[in-house]
Amino acid sequence: GESVGLHLPTLSVQEGDNSIINCAYSNSASDYFIWYKQESGKGPQFIIDIRSNMDKRQGQRVTVLLNKTVKHLSLQIAATQPGDSAVYFCAENLPNSGYSTLTFGKGTMLLVSP
């Protein structure tokens, strides 16, 4: 497959461990945040989102935590599986002139060993 990024921060875990991927966002006015997963050679895939009026949201095996005080977002993956190996991006919604666009982080590569 094709690499989606060189020199990305990498998190290596064992199968069954819990994984925590962190993201610092840039704008205190951002009101919406998304985590995406991108497998090699594929497009980004939505995992979970959270609005700025919340500090925690849970999905299936995933939890997103939002700390607006320090502009920090984290993605927790429970019982990590080899199929979770991918690059994970956070994205923030920056309202701009009435139209909203997302700004993406560069990503973190998650490597899960059997």
Next chain:
Amino acid sequence: NAGVTQTPKFRVLKTGQSMTLLCAQDMNHEYMYWYRQDPGMGLRLIHYSVGEGTTAKGEVPDGYNVSRLKKQNFLLGLESAAPSQTSVYFCASSYLFSGGYQETQYFGPGTRLLVL
């Protein structure tokens, strides 16, 4: 429901050639976007559209043009390809709910472009 599709999947161009990348979505989304992804750079927005007949520049628009003649299609054109435009191009689309909140962007599988 195919979601977001992109054609072609892969293309090789010579410097100076032109081409058009096609994005189609069947989710009746208002917003559509074109991004490029380069190693170590993340996703960068080229152009976007908030509805049929409208387009706007993103972060890296130079060398690209776009058109949104139909709600379901968003075309990205390269008039005179340059090696610096070698990249993976992703199209995405999203709803716009009342109140102006954008919702999740859904991505296509990408087009890999090599300019020699």
